[in-house]
Amino acid sequence: MVLKGKSVFGGIAIGTLRIYEKKDHIIKRRRVTDVLEEETRFLAAKEEAKRQLAELYEKALKEVGETGAAIFEIHQMMLDDPDYLEAVCSMIKTQEVNAEFAAASTGDNFSQMFAAMEDAYMRERAADVKDISNRVISILQGGGAGAMEAEEPFILLADDLAPSETVQMDKSKVLSFVTRGGSTNSHTAILARTMNIPALIGVDIPEELGQEVVVGIVDGYQGILYIHPDEETLARYQRLKEAEEQKRRLLKELKGKETVTLDGRKINLYANIGGVSDVAEALANDAGGIGLFRSEFLYLESEDYPTEETQFAAYKTVAEAMAGKKVIIRTLDIGADKQVDYFHLEKEENPAMGYRAIRICLDRKELFKTQLRAIYRASYYGSISVMFPMIISVEEIRQIKEVIEEVKAELLRDGIPYQEVEIGIMIETPAAVMISDLLAEEVDFFSIGTNDLTQYTLAIDRQNANLDRFYDAHHEAVLRMLQMVVDNGHKGGCWVGICGELGADTALTETFLRMGFDEISVSPSMVLKVREKIRSINCNSSAISSPVGESCLHE
């Protein structure tokens, strides 16, 4: 069975399902003779309820923090509210009824007042009033509050849960909350968020699950509850959950740790991003900087050429968000598989080797200048570097530098502040590799784009599935090129990084370190995995897992 609901917190939970049974208070109306004694009984129970709530407040404070705990303080105040107390006591006195009945009736009246309010948030508070009344009634009846006990962790299904019900639960056993009612403001939702467990609301939970143990899956990303999932679904979610757990473990163990090898070699581990919104993930995964900020999104998302202001705003936002950490912006790499209508590019036989990237920029100088002006203006707000894609000659770099000089002169003339920007190039053509010694004289850094470099070197189109058996990401030709680029770069005073997919291939991390790479830039989700690998490597030891010169031998 697959049920849809609204997710209030993401994540995946797999476990047995349990339906929460509310403890029903059966309250009989009884006539009492000694109304004063009955009033005293009520007041004593109220004091006991307040004492319990004070305990729950302390417990919640430790478990879920002040925001989540505050409700128990409100509950204590509600129990002391003169209107509430007067209502209960006068009912006992005038109608000569038992304290339980008076508390239950008053609770109903007050909760109906909230239930009738326009405001959705206030309507939720009806549950609070019921909750405090039930507590008093439990005490009067001599019972403790019902806690849910279990040996094994479980997914909890319920109509809705009152705060006191959730706080009394052994939360180490709850994998997820799924409720029929509730809202994003309900306590269950707030609690799930503080506990970091997936939760769904508004799910049409069946009344009965049957006697046997029922397994379920909660997909908090898509708002789905699976009851009795088939094996395929179960396996798929188990894999997702493992990946998620690994991510969480990496975060816990490696966030804030240095990216350094066992023998003390530090390396810059950066993240590749494709838009402003990716910065959050880069920061969450503790990237030391942005090693590749693809600027294409500005052009792809737009109906017309993005203005200097639009670009400036995006670059500035990222620079500021990274707060002084390096942000390497790659200029426009449109063409090939990334097409934009308003560029009016001619259809090509072989776009990968065609009119793209820096070739367009050097042809359409105004377009290029607009981007460079935006980048230089943003440089004032952080630590920005710029790099240029698809370079094949020294001449191209000289032309680029001319444009940069024009841009800087204009900014100076206009009194617009900027800082010096490190200039680098992508090494993604075999030509650039072969003349990397000459290119190194011209720029501050190299960043190797392994995807294009591999496809151009092996003459294999990555999109063509028929070529898969010929394709080898670790091809000796590519590895030798990497070594050549690092050596030539260092000789010419450049630092050298890698920003292609290969950078995240942890089978090669040690090879990269031994080659002498200064920086590795990977997708945000891979940062910590690579950091974990780097921290396990000792470059002083002689055992090399995948050295250059070996992989060609066993082919």
Added chain:
Amino acid sequence: MREFQYVITDKEGIHARPAGAFVKTAADFPCKISIAKGEKEVDAKRIFAVMSLGVKCGEEITVRAEGEQEEEAIAACSEFLRKYL
């Protein structure tokens, strides 16, 4: 008697938590303190009463204090509202 008007800026209005905190602030003073929205005026020291006003974002309330320490009470209430609501 002293009074002042205030327009709620918190997007959730006077919800449970601030209502509780406001009631606590009011309870510190011996004078009578009330809070009114439109025609309806309630005792500011009673949490159910304050919550029952259901004051939403953008609505104006009037806080009145009368009796001992009314000046201090008004100052404290106004500071609380400006800070949290």
